[in-house]
Amino acid sequence: MLITVPGFAGVRQGVQHFFGTRHDVPGPDRSALVVVSVKQVHGTDVLIVDHPVSGAPAIEGGWDALVTDQPGVLLTVRTADCVPVLIHDPVRNIVAAVHAGWRGAVAGIVPKTLAVMAQRFGSQPASLSVSIGPSAGSCCYEVDEPVLGRLRDSYPDWRSLVQETGTGTAKLNLRGLVRGQAQSVGVREDAIHSVSLCTICLPDLFHSYRREGVVRGMMVSGIMLSVRRRTARRPRGKRRAD
Ligand SMILES: [Zn+2]
Numbered sequence: 001m002l003i004t005v006p007g008f009a010g011v012r013q014g015v016q017h018f019f020g021t022r023h024d025v026p027g028p029d030r031s032a033l034v035v036v037s038v039k040q041v042h043g044t045d046v047l048i049v050d051h052p053v054s055g056a057p058a059i060e061g062g063w064d065a066l067v068t069d070q071p072g073v074l075l076t077v078r079t080a081d082c083v084p085v086l087i088h089d090p091v092r093n094i095v096a097a098v099h100a101g102w103r104g105a106v107a108g109i110v111p112k113t114l115a116v117m118a119q120r121f122g123s124q125p126a127s128l129s130v131s132i133g134p135s136a137g138s139c140c141y142e143v144d145e146p147v148l149g150r151l152r153d154s155y156p157d158w159r160s161l162v163q164e165t166g167t168g169t170a171k172l173n174l175r176g177l178v179r180g181q182a183q184s185v186g187v188r189e190d191a192i193h194s195v196s197l198c199t200i201c202l203p204d205l206f207h208s209y210r211r212e213g214v215v216r217g218m219m220v221s222g223i224m225l226s227v228r229r230r231t232a233r234r235p236r237g238k239r240r241a242d
Contacts, residue, residue: 002018005019009223013088014226015088015225017086019133022205036049037078038062044104045065046113049070050068051070052070066097071228077220078219078221080218090129094123100178102172129191129193138163141210145168175194
């Protein structure tokens with residue numbers, strides 16, 4: 001079972017996307033030419049795939065965001081409580097996949113990805129569509145001082161993202177943080193789709209590092225620009241004269 005967000009990006013716009021659940025190990029889509037999967041390190045480095053790739057590319061280093069303008073390149077991220085974020089620019093025909101845990105989110109991985117899209121491909125935030133996937137919800141995601149301290153240092157309005165649960169502990173709205181960051185750099189509010197499913201309190205659907213205490217498995221989410229089929233040529237006799 002895969003979760004898709006119809007209002008976000010679909011086949012009609014030349015895009016395929018999905019958020020994984022624990023019940024599927026998505027094999028490469030048959031129309032994907034290549035699947036890009038990288039080592040994630042809770043950092044803010046953005047990998048740009050701007051040339052044709054094939055086979056199983058060996059990608060060195062650690063990356064938490066992937067951007068491409070190449071059709072048939074399926075960008076994937078793996079999560080189990082962290083936030084998978086998929087981005088589509090229908091104007092420039094660019095897609096991105098982001099892995100945003102609290103560290104990456106607080107460090108600004110999402111605004112950084114949008115900045116890289118703007119610099120490299122001319123993507124305007126106001127044209128973008130963003131989908132925020134299943135992840136630790138504010139219903140369950142309790143954090144303590146190390147996380148809250150970093151949040152306070154980075155966001156003046158951090159209080160709107162937390163609900164105090166005790167001395168030095170609070171429930172954090174991680175998806176809300178990502179949404180706020182995207183809006184703050186110019187993504188339209190109505191172009192941000194949030195899948196309000198919590199990985200911690202929905203064990204039938206999702207793996208959760210927080211709930212299980214160990215990595216039992218990860219969900220795979222992905223996005224790809226479809227490979228356009230070549231349109232059939234008109235029969236010669238019916239060709240319009242120039
Ligand atoms: Zn929950």
